Amino acid sequence: MISWSFIPWILQIPPLMCAFEISECYFSIKDFRRDGNVMIGAFFPLHYYYIVKKIPHKFLPNHYENLYLQYKFKNYQFVLALVFAIEEINRNPQLLPNTSLGFDLYNIPFSEKNTLMNAFIWLTGMSDVKANYNCKKERKSAAALTGTSFAISAHMGTLLQLYKIPQLTFGPFDTILDDRTQFTSLYQMAPKDTSLPLGIVSLMLHFKWTWVGLLLRDDHRGSQILSHLKDEMKKNGVCMAFVEMISGTLASFSDSFWKSVGRIQDSSANVIIIYGDTDSLQGLMKNIGQKLTTGKVWVMNSLWDVTNHLDYFMLDSFHGSLIFSHHYEEMVDFTHFIQKVHPSKYPEDTYLPKLWHLFFKCPFSRTDCKLLENCQPNASLDLLPKQNFDTAMSEESYYIYNAVYAVAHSLHEMIFKKVQIQQYENGEGITFLPWQLHPFLQNIHMNNHVGSHMLTHMKSKLDSKYDIINFWNFPKGIGLKVKVGSFSPNAPHGQQLSLTTNLIQWPTRFTEIPKSVCYKLCRPGFRRTIQKGKAACCFDCISCPYNEISNETDMDHCLKCPESHYANTEKNHCLQKTVTFLHYEDPLGMALSSIALCFSAITASVLGVFVKHRDTPIVKANNRALSYILLITLIICFLSSLLFIGQPNTATCILQQTTFGIVFTVALSTVLAKALTVVIAFKVTFPGRLMRWLMISRATNYIIPIFSLLQIILCGIWLGTSPPFVDQDAHAQHGHIIILCNKGSAIAFHCVLGYLCSLALGSYTMAFLSRNLPDKFNEAKYLTFSMLVFFSVWVTFLPVYHSTKGKVMVAMEVFAILASSAALLGFIFAPKCYIILLKPKKNVFHGIRDNTYYGRNNLN
Missing domain, CATH: 2.10.50 (Tumor Necrosis Factor Receptor, subunit A; domain 2)
Structure with missing residues (x-):
């Protein structure tokens, strides 16, 4: 039965003396070797030693006790990718016939000193290195594979180019390593990250993340990506909450490092961009993982080991991270190959027994690194948790695979063309100098097993497509990397980013797409x-x-x-x-319509009284015909106000203004005629041919038709040029659309109103001039007051009318019509009705004879 219990990754090693006795297992210089006619040197970071507390050794100088060993089991896939590629090439009869590839595997320790030491050992074949000495019997080394960081490749490149040995790096692309004047023998397998800043910013814009933090390595690569990200973010309106350039390593943390950690945790930015490689910023990643910083979305490039920190139950700081990985073809054969890997299949491999011992509890010999017995034959690497070991080929493993094929194709081309190739000696294989491969590495087009077409010469590489990976690790231990989208820099604008958002799992703190903005969310409204x-x-x-x-x-x-x-x-x-208007059911409309009907009835009653008492002196003295005309006109005036109430239509809008203008013109013309009649009646006894002619010719009878005709012509011009129409007022009353009549021409409306005021002013003037005439019934005084009220109402109406809106404006016009009409009715006819109905004794001829002239009655 396979044990699924988690095994600590940290193994305590006995003191150095015991370790020396088992040095063949734990401290072997050459970790794994496969013989071949041509050898490739592989330098992979698989484990490192560190000291928790420096306790000097009792016997050996410059050595310490309490030495600890930590494995990077995820990097063991590099070894398997190397073995897989070499076995595949060796089985291919069309590639390197009669020539086999082999490899020497060396671990890259933590210190740069030991990195160069292993390189010297590989070059010279001597464990006790002496410069410029070579203990190898023959030169069969073709190239060196190095990675994963810039520092490792740069240090080894400085050494290897002295011997012109081709060096192929599988770490992230670096502009300094691409400098052919500085590194003449170095070839980078990874494509450039030219379009990565655009891809990251496109992701920010997709999720509307405008407030993000940047976490970068404090070196030239960090400075370059910072410059490019700044440009892209500025162009697209994304702001940086903070920029932390970290220089701390796994072993030493400065004060600035801890301040940076604090700023990251306290920042309001929920999205943080991390750019680096497997080795850089690893100490910070461990610290983030151990502090369970689960409230952040990490956006990073692919070359990160986000599981390289201590285990906590269920929670993981990097669950929900989004990773930009260079697109490469899936290799199913590699996964099948890993499933068949077993210590018994590769007995020379010193790492496999350790894996079986740690994860499957197999008995293990610390002397020769061999399993003591065949345990659990069904054990396989694909049974390990994903966070410990992933059977799917990683990006770096893919570059290792391509690097091996690049060397193989270069060798094949060199053999085929027989360029500077020595003859086979004793059938043992080909002899050549490593520098002879450079022309072929620089120019060869390589087709690997999965059909990818790539140019080894990095200057000809195009921007590659990126896969966007979502890291699933909740509960902790799943360790899945799920492709949720892609970014294609060469796609049309607007189609470069493709995402399946519903597949994305976010950090456990978030129940929906996280927000990362520099403000509190503005709610609707x-x-x-x-x-x-x-x-x-x-x-x-x-x-x-x-x-x-x-x-x-x-x-x-x-x-x-x-x-x-x-x-x-x-x-x-x-x-x-709500659509509304001044309708009859409205309280204001109901009140105005009731008042109009009441005044109409009162006016009709007054007309009836005048008709009934038409032969009495008071009716005769006030010109019966003019009184009848004025009363009938007032009835129409009161009823015309009803045209303003109810839902307007085109007919009512036209009738409102024309009826109002013409009827009031008739009323005011009648009042003017009455006032002029009073003046003529009292002036006729004075000498003067004009007054006598006016009385005899009855010129006052022509006042009404003449002045009314002028108003009719004015209204006709109004209707012919810009007539009133139905309109809507959506702003006068909140939440309502008021339907009303638009006057059409405001100038015409004010001309009609001004004409009425002119008639009122003329009538007032005539009545005022005759106020002191000896009239028994004070006709001139009543006319004066009625015109004064009329004139006051309409002069007051104009500013009030223009200061109101909607239904109130309509009601103001109705009120002005009713008030002015009521003033004419009240001041002119109320005193007469009072005498006729309540003081009939005064309504006799002899009651007025002493104060008036008899001839004046002939005007009736």
């Missing part, structure tokens, strides 16, 4: 505005203006409601406005 003195991505939230809404979170602009709608109180939704 508010919009964002830039904060003064802060970054362009930092906003305040302000309420939407009048009749504008925002129905989504974090809107930059509010949306104006249509004319037929209005914003609700929360300003997050537009509501349909």
